[in-house]
Amino acid sequence: MASLGELERAVMDLLWAGQEAATANKLRDLLAQDSAATDGIAGHQGKDLAVTTVLTVLSRLEKKGLVERERGTRPHRYQAVSSRADHTADLMHEALGSAPDREAVLARFIGSVSESEAATLRKLLGKN
């Protein structure tokens, strides 16, 4: 129960990027900006989402446990439950988790990691 749709991911990216909790309206605006930027000079003909759309997505993300909502304030405020790094690491563990041959997987994983990342990993593991 962890994979995200395109819009869900876009919203999470915004929540992860901003440090403050955001309202649905704020997020809608940011999404419009983003798509305008992506469309380039062509003019953002695409995506002006309805606020209800954003709210629906936020509810779904809340149900999935990725988003937390403050119900006290009137425009509710939404924020990511965990950082993107944490979430991504969780995903990696999830992929790894269901494998009966964890060591082999780790071997392959390490095998196809860039040298600089390998260095990072060595550092993190405490070199001994």
Added chain:
Amino acid sequence: MASLGELERAVMDLLWAGQEAATANKLRDLLAQDSAATDGIAGHQGKDLAVTTVLTVLSRLEKKGLVERERGTRPHRYQAVSSRADHTADLMHEALGSAPDREAVLARFIGSVSESEAATLRKLLGKN
């Protein structure tokens, strides 16, 4: 384009487990066995899939690039394109890949790995 459904995964598990390429019929039988075993003494009332079902799934897996089919022989023979370990490692890279903060992700990942696996990783990264 990488996530698998339940049956798709069951089929891949069989292909990954067996060393030889298998036919659709063989796979159907193995699936029936598996579900019988899972059902325990209760009697495998559940899953006797039609061969066409297995064939459909195999086609979809082929389209996804996970399965390769020999069309020469009459009962076509199917096999996994890459090992489960490779595939899982790919998934991990995929999760990691889309992150702008790769180092942070790796840090979190390492942080929540068991000590024995950390040891494995150290060995694999071994400065040698």
Added chain:
DNA sequence: TAGTTGTTTCTACGCAACGTAGAAAATGGA
């Protein structure tokens, strides 16, 4: 060569997830 049988392809249905949003309800201020 024509029938028979095993195999594959085509087509399709139901269900769940997701993008999308209108209609209606709720809430807080004028």
Added chain:
DNA sequence: TCCATTTTCTACGTTGCGTAGAAACAACTA
């Protein structure tokens, strides 16, 4: 009490997946 803002409810279209029947196809036998 009425209005504007915000949230909830409901819903529709699309896509992926489990599932399989019907039809096409290939190989063997009589």
